[in-house]
Amino acid sequence: RPRFVAGVPPDYFSSQGQLWGNPVYDWDALHRTGYRWCIDRLRALLVHVDVIRLDHFRGFAAAWHVPAGATTAQSGQWVQGPGADFFSAVQKELGVLPFIAEDLGLITPDVRALREQFQIPGTRVLQFAFDGRSDNPYLPHNYVPNTVVYTGTHDNPTSRGWYEELPPYQRQNLWRYLKSPEGENGQVAWDLIRLAWSSSAALAIAPLQDLLNLGREGRMNVPGRAEGNWTWRCTKEMLSAADFHSLRDLTRSSKRLRTLRAPLTSEMAEAAS
Numbered sequence: 001r002p003r004f005v006a007g008v009p010p011d012y013f014s015s016q017g018q019l020w021g022n023p024v025y026d027w028d029a030l031h032r033t034g035y036r037w038c039i040d041r042l043r044a045l046l047v048h049v050d051v052i053r054l055d056h057f058r059g060f061a062a063a064w065h066v067p068a069g070a071t072t073a074q075s076g077q078w079v080q081g082p083g084a085d086f087f088s089a090v091q092k093e094l095g096v097l098p099f100i101a102e103d104l105g106l107i108t109p110d111v112r113a114l115r116e117q118f119q120i121p122g123t124r125v126l127q128f129a130f131d132g133r134s135d136n137p138y139l140p141h142n143y144v145p146n147t148v149v150y151t152g153t154h155d156n157p158t159s160r161g162w163y164e165e166l167p168p169y170q171r172q173n174l175w176r177y178l179k180s181p182e183g184e185n186g187q188v189a190w191d192l193i194r195l196a197w198s199s200s201a202a203l204a205i206a207p208l209q210d211l212l213n214l215g216r217e218g219r220m221n222v223p224g225r226a227e228g229n230w231t232w233r234c235t236k237e238m239l240s241a242a243d244f245h246s247l248r249d250l251t252r253s254s255k256r257l258r259t260l261r262a263p264l265t266s267e268m269a270e271a272a273s
Contacts, residue, residue, distance in 0.1 A: 004065040007073035008056075011105055014224035017064070017073025024065055027082045035082075035089045042090065046098060057101035057120075058111045060086060083110075087118045100148050100203075121202060124149045126192050127162050130173040139177070140199035149201035151192040151210045154220045158209040159189040161216040189213045190246075197254040204256065208234060211243055 002023040010017045030038060045052060054060070059081055066076035091097055101120045103111060115122055124147055129138035136142065143149065151159050163171070175182040178191055189210040196204040209218035209232070221229045251257045 002068050004079075005068055005070075006059075006063065007066045007076055008064050008105060009073060009076060014073075016224070017066075017076070018224045019066060019070065019073040024063060024079075027086075031082065031085065035086055038086070039090060039093045042094065046094075051098050051100055053100045053102055054120075055102050056105075057103045057115065058105060058107060061108070061111045061114050083114060084117060087114075087120075091118070102153075104153075119146060121146045121148050123147075123153075124201065125153060125156065126150070126196060127152045127156050127159065130166075130170045130177065132169065132173050140195060140201075143200050145200050145202050147201040148203040148205065149196045149199050150204075151189065151196055151206045154207070155223045157216065158207070158214050158218045159192050160210075160213055161219060163188040164215065187213055193247075194250060197250050197256060211247060212238055212240075 004024050005019070005021050006024050007019045007021075008017055030036075042052065056063075061083060062078040062080050064073065064076045065079045066073050070076075087097060097118050097120060099120050101115050101122050103115055103122045104125065124138050124140075124143060126138060126140075126149065129136055129140075140149070152162065156162065157165070163174075166174070171182060174188075178195065180191065189206075190213065193206045193210060196206065207220070209220070212218070212234075218232055220232055248257070
């Protein structure tokens with residue numbers, strides 16, 4: 001019987017915000033145990049992975065608390081999170097901070113300061129880059145090396161589906177940035193993959209749907225929609241050796257053909273630049 005549930009205020013994904021409905025953390029209770037539950041959970045996860053993506057990173061600075069029973073997220077309010085205290089405790093226990101920050105949405109200066117204080121790599125999404133502003137933080141020439149770039153995430157359309165819905169001026173911005181004739185090869189997803197791989201970001205990621213150049217039928221999730229998500233499946237017939245050979249060639253030519261066996265750090269990011 002939670003008093004508050006989690007969500008986010010209205011943003012570019014949803015005009016009414018997103019009402020997730022899950023209970024919010026009691027950070028005071030977790031602090032009294034030295035964040036033991038969180039640290040044990042991280043330690044168990046690191047048996048299986050090298051790097052952990054912290055979804056909704058801004059919640060560590062402040063999270064949107066919505067009264068239980070509300071029908072939309074519009075009636076919520078920001079409540080301070082654990083901030084630096086949490087990350088200091090994790091660093092003391094684990095020695096490193098093996099994190100990627102999903103710092104999308106309404107990002108305020110305190111969120112940026114928290115991420116930068118602990119040198120946690122931030123997230124950049126190419127689908128957000130082509131509004132025509134040269135200072136757009138999602139344009140590759142504005143990246144710092146301690147960054148992870150995605151063509152799109154699980155919350156976005158596939159890159160082909162995204163392109164098919166783009167207004168003409170953003171299409172022009174895209175092709176102008178790529179220095180390529182519009183629609184020259186019909187493989188816009190691969191154009192974005194090449195752009196991500198050629199960037200200074202320490203890590204570049206593309207969804208499988210973009211590797212396969214799928215359209216709207218390959219979308220994974222629509223933020224704020226309660227039903228009908230996470231139904232897409234990849235079948236064996238979809239997989240082509242040629243696509244993976246192309247990816248390996250691109251990874252080699254962009255000097256990204258290395259095995260990640262340690263958490264992403266600022267030193268790795270500098271080396272990747």
